Amino acid sequence: xxxxxxxxxxxxxxxxxxxxxxxxxxxxxxxxxxxxxxxxxxxxxxxxxxxxxxxxxxxxxxxxxxxxxxxxxxxxxxxxxxxxxxxxxxxxxxxxxxxxxxxxxxxxxxxxxxxxxxxxxxxxxxxxxxxxxxxxxxxxxxxxxxxxxxxxxxxxxxxxxxxxxxxxxxxxxxxxxxxxxxxxxxxxxxxxxxxxxxxxxxxxxxxxxxxxxxxxxxxxxxxxxxxxxxxxxxxxxxxxxxxxxxxxxxxxxxxxxxxxxxxxxxxxxxxxxxxxxxxxxxxxxxxxxxxxxxxxxxxxxxxxxxxxxxxxxxxxxxxxxxxxxxxxxxxxxxxxxxxxxxxxxxxxxxxxxxxxxxxxxxxxxxxxxxxxxxxxxxxxxxxxxxxxxxxxxxxxxxxxxxxxxxxxxxxxxxxxxxxxxxxxxxxxxxxxxxxxxxxxxxxxxxxxxxxxxxxxxx
Amino acid sequence: xxxxxxxxxxxxxxxxxxxxxxxxxxxxxxxxxxxxxxxxxxxxxxxxxxxxxxxxxxxxxxxxxxxxxxxxxxxxxxxxxxxxxxxxxxxxxxxxxxxxxxxxxxxxxxxxxxxxxxxxxxxxxxxxxxxxxxxxxxxxxxxxxxxxxxxxxxxxxxxxxxxxxxxxxxxxxxxxxxxxxxxxxxxxxxxxxxxxxxxxxxxxxxxxxxxxxxxxxxxxxxxxxxxxxxxxxxxxxxxxxxxxxxxxxxxxxxxxxxxxxxxxxxxxxxxxxxxxxxxxxxxxxxxxxxxxxxxxxxxxxxxxxxxxxxxxxxxxxxxxxxxxxxxxxxxxxxxxxxxxxxxxxxxxxxxxxxxxxxxxxxxxxxxxxxxxxxxxxxxxxxxxxxxxxxxxxxxxxxxxxxxxxxxxxxxxxxxxxxxxxxxxxxxxxxxxxxxxxxxxxxxxxxxxxxxxxxxxxx
Numbered sequence: 001x002x003x004x005x006x007x008x009x010x011x012x013x014x015x016x017x018x019x020x021x022x023x024x025x026x027x028x029x030x031x032x033x034x035x036x037x038x039x040x041x042x043x044x045x046x047x048x049x050x051x052x053x054x055x056x057x058x059x060x061x062x063x064x065x066x067x068x069x070x071x072x073x074x075x076x077x078x079x080x081x082x083x084x085x086x087x088x089x090x091x092x093x094x095x096x097x098x099x100x101x102x103x104x105x106x107x108x109x110x111x112x113x114x115x116x117x118x119x120x121x122x123x124x125x126x127x128x129x130x131x132x133x134x135x136x137x138x139x140x141x142x143x144x145x146x147x148x149x150x151x152x153x154x155x156x157x158x159x160x161x162x163x164x165x166x167x168x169x170x171x172x173x174x175x176x177x178x179x180x181x182x183x184x185x186x187x188x189x190x191x192x193x194x195x196x197x198x199x200x201x202x203x204x205x206x207x208x209x210x211x212x213x214x215x216x217x218x219x220x221x222x223x224x225x226x227x228x229x230x231x232x233x234x235x236x237x238x239x240x241x242x243x244x245x246x247x248x249x250x251x252x253x254x255x256x257x258x259x260x261x262x263x264x265x266x267x268x269x270x271x272x273x274x275x276x277x278x279x280x281x282x283x284x285x286x287x288x289x290x291x292x293x294x295x296x297x298x299x300x301x302x303x304x305x306x307x308x309x310x311x312x313x314x315x316x317x318x319x320x321x322x323x324x325x326x327x328x329x330x331x332x333x334x335x336x337x338x339x340x341x342x343x344x345x346x347x348x349x350x351x352x353x354x355x356x357x358x359x360x361x362x363x364x365x366x367x368x369x370x371x372x373x374x375x376x377x378x379x380x381x382x383x384x385x386x387x388x389x390x391x392x393x394x395x396x397x398x399x400x401x402x403x404x405x406x407x408x409x410x411x412x413x414x415x416x417x418x419x420x421x422x423x424x425x426x427x428x429x430x431x432x433x434x435x436x437x438x439x440x441x442x443x444x445x446x447x448x449x450x451x452x453x454x455x456x457x458x
Numbered sequence: 459x460x461x462x463x464x465x466x467x468x469x470x471x472x473x474x475x476x477x478x479x480x481x482x483x484x485x486x487x488x489x490x491x492x493x494x495x496x497x498x499x500x501x502x503x504x505x506x507x508x509x510x511x512x513x514x515x516x517x518x519x520x521x522x523x524x525x526x527x528x529x530x531x532x533x534x535x536x537x538x539x540x541x542x543x544x545x546x547x548x549x550x551x552x553x554x555x556x557x558x559x560x561x562x563x564x565x566x567x568x569x570x571x572x573x574x575x576x577x578x579x580x581x582x583x584x585x586x587x588x589x590x591x592x593x594x595x596x597x598x599x600x601x602x603x604x605x606x607x608x609x610x611x612x613x614x615x616x617x618x619x620x621x622x623x624x625x626x627x628x629x630x631x632x633x634x635x636x637x638x639x640x641x642x643x644x645x646x647x648x649x650x651x652x653x654x655x656x657x658x659x660x661x662x663x664x665x666x667x668x669x670x671x672x673x674x675x676x677x678x679x680x681x682x683x684x685x686x687x688x689x690x691x692x693x694x695x696x697x698x699x700x701x702x703x704x705x706x707x708x709x710x711x712x713x714x715x716x717x718x719x720x721x722x723x724x725x726x727x728x729x730x731x732x733x734x735x736x737x738x739x740x741x742x743x744x745x746x747x748x749x750x751x752x753x754x755x756x757x758x759x760x761x762x763x764x765x766x767x768x769x770x771x772x773x774x775x776x777x778x779x780x781x782x783x784x785x786x787x788x789x790x791x792x793x794x795x796x797x798x799x800x801x802x803x804x805x806x807x808x809x810x811x812x813x814x815x816x817x818x819x820x821x822x823x824x825x826x827x828x829x830x831x832x833x834x835x836x837x838x839x840x841x842x843x844x845x846x847x848x849x850x851x852x853x854x855x856x857x858x859x860x861x862x863x864x865x866x867x868x869x870x871x872x873x874x875x876x877x878x879x880x881x882x883x884x885x886x887x888x889x890x891x892x893x894x895x896x897x898x899x900x901x902x903x904x905x906x907x908x909x910x911x912x913x914x915x916x
Contacts, residue, residue: 030619037618040658160495161488163843165893199892200498358874385621385874414872416816416843417891430888433875434657438618 025453028311029380029446035305036442042297042304043434045073046356049296050287050429057116057284058324058331059088059255066280067258070296070321077304078262078319084338086323086330088257091117093284094248097221099192102127102242103234110227111202113285113424114247115176115193115209115220116327125246126151126190126219132235135175136182148187151243153235154179155228158198158419165198165415166354172196180220181212190245191220194228196419202226203424206283208327219247259331260321264306266452268314274448275318275335275349275406276302279325279397286427290418293429294356294437296321298411301441302448313452315347322397325353326423329396336400348451350409351395352444355421357413358436359443361388366407366457373456374409380450386443388412407457411444483911486769487838487904493763494900500755500762501892503531504814507754508745508887515574515742516782516789517546517713524738525716528754528779535762536720536777542796544781544788546715549575551742552706555679557650560585560700561692568685569660570703571743571882573634573651573667573678574785578707584609584648584677585702590693593633594640606645609701611693612637613686616656616877623656623873624812630654638678639670648703649678652686654877660684661882664741666785677705717789718779722761724910726772732906733776733793733807733864734760737783737855744885748876751887752814752895754779756869759899760906771910773805780855783811784881787854794858806909808867809853810902813879815871816894817901819846824865824915831914832867838908844901846870865915869902 023031036042053066067083074081099112114120128151133139135156139147154175158168173196180191195205204222211217223231234241260280266272278295282288299319306317323331339346350362364374371391378389394408402408413436421427451457481489494500511524525541532539557570572578586609591597593614597605612633616626631654638649653663662680669675681689692699718738724730736753740746757777764775781789797804808820822832829849836847852866860866871894879885909915 034619043658160896161492163841200501201892358872383621414816416893416897420891420893433878434659435623435874435878439874 025380025450028449031309032305032446032449033384033442035309036301036445037438042301042441043437045300046289046293046297046432046437047429049293050289054287055284056280056282056288057091058281058327059090059257060284063257063281063323067260070260070280074260074262074300074303074319077300077307079265081262083258084261084334086257086259086334088255088324088330089328090252090255091327092250092252094120094250098246099221099223100244101231101234102244103238110223111204112221112223113204113206114249115206115222116283117209118180118220118247118249119217120247120249121219121245122248123246125244127242127244128189130192130231130235130241130243132232136179139182139186144186147183150188151190151192151245152179152183152188153192153231155194155232157194157225158196160198165419168198169196169419176207176222177209180209180218181215184215184218188218190218192243193220193222195222195225197225197422199420200225200229201420203426205423206285207423219245221245221247257323259323259335261318262303263316263318264303264313266315267312270316272315272345272347273318274315274347274452275320275398276444276448277320277322277397278352279331280321281324281326283326283423285425287429288427289429289432290355290421290427291423292325292353294432294440295352297437298352298440298444302445305445306449311449313449315452317448325396332397332400336404339401340404346401346404346406348407348409348457349398349401350411350444350447351398352411352440353395354410354415355413355418356432356437356440357417359386359411359413359440361386361390361412362409362447363390363393363412364407364409365393370407370457373454373458377450377454377456381443381446384439384443411440413440483838483908486907489767490763490904490907491842491900493767494759494903495896500759500899501895503758504747504751504755504890504895505887507751508747512745513742514738514740514746515549516739516785517548517715518742521715521739521781525718528718528738532718532720532758532761532777535758535765537723539720541716542719542792544715544717544792546713546782546788547786548710548713549785550708550710552578552708556704557679557681558702559689559692560702561696568681569662570679570681571662571664572705572707573664573680575667575669576638576678576705576707577675578705579677579703580706581704583702583704585700586647588650588689588693588699588701590690594637597640597644602644605641608646609648609650609703610637610641610646611650611689613652613690615652615683616654618656623877626656627654627877634665634680635667638667638676639673642673642676646676648676650701651678651680653680653683655683655880657878658683658687659878661884663880663882664743665881677703679703679705715781717781717793719776720761721774721776722764722771724773725770728774730773730803730805731776732773732805732910733778733856734902734906735778735780735855736810737789738779739782739784741784741881743883745887746885747887747890748813748879748885749881750783750811752890752898753810755895756810756898756902760903763903764907769907771907773910775906783854790855790858794862797859798862804859804862804864806865806867806915807856807859808869808902808905809856810869810898811853812869812873813871813876814890814895814898815875817844817869817871817898819844819848819870820867820905821848821851821870822865822867823851828865828915831912831916835908835912835914839901839904842897842901869898871898
C-alpha cells in the first residue's frame with residue numbers, strides 16, 4: 001500500500017500531460033502563469049503585428065497583412081488554422097484632414113481626424129461659424145434657427161470623476177456616433193467632436209459614426225481634447241469664430257477579408273467549443289497595439305500555453321481573431337451565423353478588447369447557475385491580482401452569440417489609461433507593458449483552462 | 459428655524475474656504491479629486507522636468523537645473539519655498555561602456571551600464587572568462603579556485619511568479635548592491651549583473667552598488683535581461699566564453715546641492731508638520747519620469763490643490779523634493795537632522811517613490827492607535843479605487859525620520875510595470891499616463907488633507 005501511495009505521489013509530481021487532472025488546480029494555474037510570465041512569444045508577435053501591419057481597418061492592405069501574419073503565427077500552436085471569409089465594407093480617410101480655426105482674420109491649423117464613416121468635404125471644404133453644445137440632447141433646446149448653416153461643436157467631456165472610463169465613454173459616446181445625424185437634422189453643415197478621451201492630450205481620437213438615410217449627410221471630424229478646450233474658450237470670447245474643414249474620405253468598393261480561426265481539438269467533448277478572441281482590425285491611425293493587438297495576443301497565447309504545457313482540455317479551444325470590430329462587425333456577425341448554421345455548441349465565449357494593461361478581472365453574462373460556477377473559480381485567480389468577477393460581460397464581436405444563449409465573458413484590464421491610446425495615433429507598441437501583457441495572457445489562458453476543467457458552465 | 463436651516467445649507471453649498479470643515483468628508487475629497495483630474499499642471503511640470511532636466515544624478519548639471527526649475531514651479535503654489543543645502547558625493551559614468559562577448563574568435567557588442575559607484579576600467583579594460591552564479595550565496599559553494607581571475611556573472615532573475623515586484627527586487631537586489639564586493643573576495647576581476655527588471659527587455663538597468671574598504675574594488679556592469687539570458691545560454695554551450703569590459707567611471711569632487719522645500723503654513727497648529735515628498739535626483743540615463751519625477755509631482759500637487767481650492771489645513775504642509783535618493787541619501791539624512799536640530803514635530807511623513815501608475819493604496823508604519831486612525835479614513839478612498847491600506851510603510855528618504863517616531867507612509871501605485879522603467883533609459887516622460895498621474899496627485903492630496911482634518915495620528 002505504501003509503495004502504491006509513493007507511486008501515486010510520484011506520478012502526481014512528474015508532470016506528464018495526462019496527469020494534469022490529478023494536479024491541484026492551484027498548481028495547474030501556477031504552471032500556466034509561469035509559462036506566460038517567462039515567455040516572450042506574445043510580446044514579439046504583437047511587435048510584429050504593430051510594426052509590419054499597422055493601420056488595419058477592415059479591407060485595407062494592413063488588415064490583409066495582419067491576417068496572413070497571424071495565420072502563420074498560429075500554425076505552430078494550433079491543430080487547425082483557417083480563414084473565414086467575410087465581405088468588408090470599406091471606408092478610406094484619404095488625404096490628411098485640414099482643419100483651421102479662423103478668428104479676426106487669423107487662421108490656426110489644428111489636428112483633426114475624420115470619424116470613421118464620415119463623408120469627405122473634398123477640396124472645396126466647408127467653412128462656417130461654430131456653435132458649441134454639450135452632447136446631442138442640447139440640440140433640441142438650441143433649435144434650428146441657431147444651428148442652421150453652422151458647424152456644431154460637440155464638446156461633452158468624458159466625466160473625469162467617473163472611475164469607470166468605459167462608462168464615461170458610453171455616456172459621451174453618442175455625440176460621436178449620432179452627432180452628425182442629429183446636427184444635420186437641425187440644419188448644421190458639419191460637426192467637430194471632442195475626442196472621447198479622459199486625458200487632456202494633443203491626439204485626436206477617431207471612431208465609428210453613422211448616418212441615417214432620411215437626413216442629409218454632413219462631415220464629422222474629431223479634434224483633440226486640448227483643442228476642444230481651446231476652441232471652447234475662444235468661442236466664449238468671440239462667438240463669431242469660424243472653422244474651415246477639408247476632408248477627403250471616400251467609400252471604396254467592398255473587399256474580401258477574413259476572420260482568422262485556430263483550434264486545439266478537445267480530448268473528451270470536442271463538439272463543445274470555448275471561443276476566445278479579440279479583433280484583428282484596428283483604426284487607420286496608430287498601430288492598434290492596445291486596441292486590439294493585445295486582445296489578439298491574450299487569445300493566441302491560450303493556444304500556445306496549452307500546446308507548450310501539453311494540457312489536454314476536454315473541450316475544443318477555438319481562437320477567433322475577428323475582422324471589422326471597429327466599423328461594422330461583419331466578422332462577429334459572420335462567425336455567429338456560421339456557428340448557428342453548423343449547430344455548434346459554444347460552451348463559453350470570452351473576448352478581450354479593453355487593452356493590454358494589468359488584468360484585474362472578468363465580466364460574465366450567463367444563467368444564475370453558470371454565474372455561480374464562474375464565482376467558484378474566483379479564489380484561484382486572487383493570488384494573481386485578478387479579483388473582480390463581475391456580473392455582466394461580453395463584447396462587441398461575441399455579442400452576436402448571445403442570442404444562442406452562450407455564456408459571454410470578457411477580460412477586464414486596469415482601465416484608467418486605455419482612453420489615452422484608443423482610436424488614436426498614440427496606440428503604439430511602445431505603450432504596451434511587457435509584464436502587463438504577459439499577465440493578461442496568463443490570466444486568459446488560466447480562465448479558459450479552468451472553465452473547461454471545472455465544467456463551470458454545466 | 460427653517461430660514462436658519464436654509465442659510466446653513468446655503469453656506470455649506472457655497473464653497474468658501476472657511477467652510478470646508480462643515481463639508482462632509484466625501485464632498486471635500488471629491489472636490490480634491492475633481493481639481494486634480496481636470497488640471498494639466500502636474501503633467502506639464504513633469505514634462506518640463508523630464509525634457510529640460512533629465513539625467514539628474516546628485517551634483518550633476520541636470521540635478522541643479524531640476525532644483526531651480528522646481529523651485530520656480532513651487533513659488534506660486536506655496537507660502538514659502540527654500541533650498542536646503544547638502545553636499546553631494548558624485549559619481550560619473552563617463553564615456554559609454556563597451557562590453558563585448560568573445561567566443562570562438564568572434565566578438566559581439568552588447569549594451570551595458572556601469573553600476574552607480576563602480577570603478578572604471580579605463581582604456582585598458584578587462585578581459586576574462588565568465589562564471590555564472592545565481593546570486594551571491596552561490597559564490598561560497600563555487601569557491602575561490604573557480605572564481606579567481608574571472609568575471610562573475612550574477613544572473614539571478616527577479617521571480618516572475620511573485621506578484622509583488624518590489625519584493626522580487628528586494629530578493630534579487632543583493633547581487634547588484636554587494637555582488638562586486640563578494641565576487642572580489644573570491645578573487646574575481648569584474649562582475650556582470652543581470653538587470654533588476656521583471657521584463658525581458660533590451661534595456662540595461664543601473665543602480666547603486668557598494669564596495670567595502672578591506673576588499674579590492676572591481677568594476678560592475680549591468681546587462682539587459684535579454685542579454686543575460688543569451689549569455690547564460692552561450693555559457694552552457696561554451697564555458698570558455700570571455701567578456702571584455704571597458705568603462706570610464708570616475709568620482710569627481712563633491713558639489714553643493716539642495717533639497718527643495720515648500721510649505722503652506724497651518725492655520726491652527728502650524729508647528730505640526732506633514733511632510734510629503736519624492737526625490738528630485740534620478741539616474742544619469744533616461745529622464746527620471748517614473749523614478750521619481752512622478753513622486754515629485756504627487757507631492758507638489760498637494761500644495762497646488764490646497765492653494766487652488768483655498769483649503770485651510772490645521773497643520774503646516776511641507777513638500778520636500780529630496781536630493782540624492784539614488785546614491786547616498788544625503789538629502790534625506792540632512793532633512794531628518796535639520797528637523798531634529800529644530801526640534802520640529804513631524805505629524806506624518808509620506809513618500810512617493812514607486813512610479814506614476816494608477817494609485818491603489820498606502821503603506822503606513824505607526825503606532826497601533828495611529829494605524830487605526832489611518833484605517834478610519836480608508837472608506838473615503840475606496841470609491842477612487844484606492845483600497846489597499848497596508849501595515850508597513852515609509853521610503854528611502856523619509857526613513858531617517860523614523861528614529862524620531864514619525865508615522866511613515868508611502869503611496870502605492872499599481873506596481874507591475876514599474877521595473878520596465880526603473881533606472882534605465884526607458885524611464886521617459888512618454889511612459890507616463892496623464893490619467894494615472896492625475897489620479898496619483900489626487901490621491902496624495904486627499905490623503906494629506908484627510909490626515910490633517912481627521913487628526914488621524916493624534
